[in-house]
Amino acid sequence: MNKNKPGRNVSVSQLSSVTVRFAGDSGDGIQLVGSQFANATAIAGNDLSTLPDYPAEIRAPAGSLAGVSGFQISFGDDSVLTPGNKPNVLMVMNPAALAVNLKSLHKGGVIIANSDAFTPAGLEKAGYTSNPLDDGSLANYRVIGVPVNALTEGALEGSGLTQAQVLKCKNFYLLGMLYWMYGLGTEVTLAWINTKFKKAPELAAANGKVLMAGYDYAETTEIFDARFQLKKSPVAPGKYRNLTGNEAAAYALITAAKLLKKKLFYGSYPITPASEILQTLSKHRSKDVVVFQAEDEIAAICASIGGAFAGELAATGTSGPGLSLKSEALGLAVIAELPLVVVNVQRGGPSTGLPTKTEQSDLLQAVYGRHGECPLVVLAASSPADCFNTTLEAARIAVKYMTPVIVLSNSYLSNGSEPFRIPKLSELPKFQAGPLPAPADYKSFMRDPETLARPWTWPGLAGYEHRVGGLEKAEGTGAISYDPENHERMTALRADKVARVVGEIPPTVMNGPAEGDLLVVGWGSTYGAIATAVSAARKVGMNVSAVHIRHIFPMPPDLGPIMRRFRKVLVPEENSGQLRLLLRSAHMLEPLGLNKVQGQPLNSDEVLARIHEILRGN
């Protein structure tokens, strides 16, 4: 790969980690280029983390600020926990992409721009009165303008393709340049192109040619006076793939059903950003993976409740507005005591809010957002690959305790990706529902003394015919009961059953010393930002630790004692303080907050700044 031309002096720097952002029109193939780059870095042995950032509009007018789509990737030789804060390299396809993204670029960072798009019309659409590539306004950055349109046309001269087809290849030109800059191999992308355009060999040839032309251009031209090389990241041996959070959740559901030796029944309705779970499972439909695209959110959860009643592992997926629609049916699943996994991929709310952006603002809805006293289990995933483990655990708890379990993911986790070590089935815990009594001893609401779960029986099993429903049941028999004291006992039993899930929670893992000045308590998608910030703070001598909780309801039993060993507690969240509210009411503590409600993930710089602020104030 390092075939430097003789006589050319190129410096090769060793880096520990790099963050690159690609940006362009939503029709420019930005997500495609980003995910190819992610695969190439993964195969080169780097750890990585990615974050796509789409506009809500599928195709806003070309070149407009509203239509800018982005994809950010961090990769490096150490454990990469977040897609990075400010990018070091910004690759822009047009002036609008520059205008939207410049403020997040590191001072001194590199801008690679398609200079052919910086026409008077393009500049005007982005609100520029002069061309930033040559008016001196980017003096704090290294600007590399590349006439990508012209170079792509040159590379494909005589190809017989139309002008439109030729220009569609231009994203691969930039990708080729980046591959050279970071010493990455082009083989994977070339193979991908050949598969993708199997039916159109002329397009496969053209895209491949453009990729290599970009690679060679970067190697040959004088404007690239530096290239970077990353050391391989030390990761555990095994088989890996790059997985988004939504894919991870989908594969976890298939895996859970397999471990349980049942069908998976997944009823869902398309909603951003949860649709990829439905799509991924649809791809893997079989007689064991039953996927039902329902007519609405309510039908989706009700069909899944039907699937659970029929004795299969049932799940549904949605985002905030859909969770609201499902809340009545969640009450039914709670009172009927049926197992159900609900993956809620949070987005900016309320209402349609920021449908493509990320937030952590459904926590209270998940814990409390139902009528009546309606406790269920809530878990939160902390990284794209952790969506697999968390969803798998949700299925295990749902079946063991005969309860609905909500898994909180969010837009950031669902679209972001990271390397996922593929487990061998033998490594995963087998699990099953509790044992069934003999038909003569069976009562539909008898309970396991340890878990308080009722026995799971389903149509087709002779001798266990019973009726369930939304009406209150008599303790034990499951017959309809309006008895006041029975209702109070059943309310307490349902709460006690969910409370017993604390028995499933392992001791909380401390990141840092067990006592000190400040404990940062996080949940969900802020894991990477908090871990990175806390480790940076400790490096400069601050006495800071962190814990990250997966079990939101019930909470880890050791969390209270852990928090009390620190002088202060900080809870960073992408909401106005929802976990903080729960911690305050459960533990009579006054944690400090760091709250960001911008539809953008918290980044480690922000967490670090808040840590400095708190400890300086000591």
Added chain:
Amino acid sequence: MERTKLTAKDFSSGLPVKWCPGCGDFAILNMLQKTMAGMGLPREKFAVISGIGCSSRFPYYVSTYGFHSIHGRALAVASGVKLSNPELSVWVITGDGDGLSIGGNHMLHAIRRNMGLKVVLFNNRIYALTKGQASPTTQPGTKTKTTPLGAIDYPFNPARFAVGLDCTFVARGLDTDIAGTSAILERAAKHNGTAFVEILQKCVPFSDKEFDPLKDPAGREDLLLRLQHGKPLIFGKEKNRGIVFRNFRPEIIEFRPGAAPAEVAVYDETSAEMAYLVSGFTQPDLPVPVGVFKETLKPSYEELYYDQVKVIGDTKEHELETLLAGPDAWEIK
């Protein structure tokens, strides 16, 4: 194990039935228990699923698996049950409010998919469990607690609603017509796709005059048109009236009993067009049709689903590992 033949009594849960005295639900319960006993399936192969309303208490009184779900959602729950286990005989018990108002969307889509469900919709033209509010089938001008000046909404005609959606089996019966309605339920039980059965009944406390003329032995045959496949559309106590279509418009003609002219339309339940015309008949201009409007055959949703995935076969454990690995996995040693 050899099974003795089941009777209607075997399908009774033994719970005291708590409908109002005189309610037609009792008769429908008896007919349905008898129909189930006649199907030759063991009790555990049945699932009876309901929403909310007086009729939706039904599952508690049947000794099969039962699910009394939430308002309007019975069809959605039932779709999940049937798709999970297509071997089950899945019955949905609903009413005019539950099935056509709050649950209208699920009714629409279950029928569109031809989901293999037997839907029995009890139409008493009122919200009875909530004590007397207008429903989507309440007739214009009817005074109820929520329409003190008389209802102004245009009502649904449930059978025509189902015919309009090209439901593969549509029928209408009366709770008091044991022979006719039992025959309909038996046919519904055997139908492979969505079977939609509207049963006309009154609510003793809240709509006690509904359908009375249709049930009065003295005059009912002049008001009812009993549909029979392949038979002319003849009605009247004396069987002296018939329906002819002139330019697709129905007209009543009279003739000497036994001497119906050839122009009287012959009913064809395999014709969606005929079913659409006839299901629109209403009093006072035309007789009220009862019987099977339509039975056509097309694969049910669950048949299409499992046929489509048959080629894939079982997901064996080792195949699951392959599936998890996907096409782009890499190995780190």
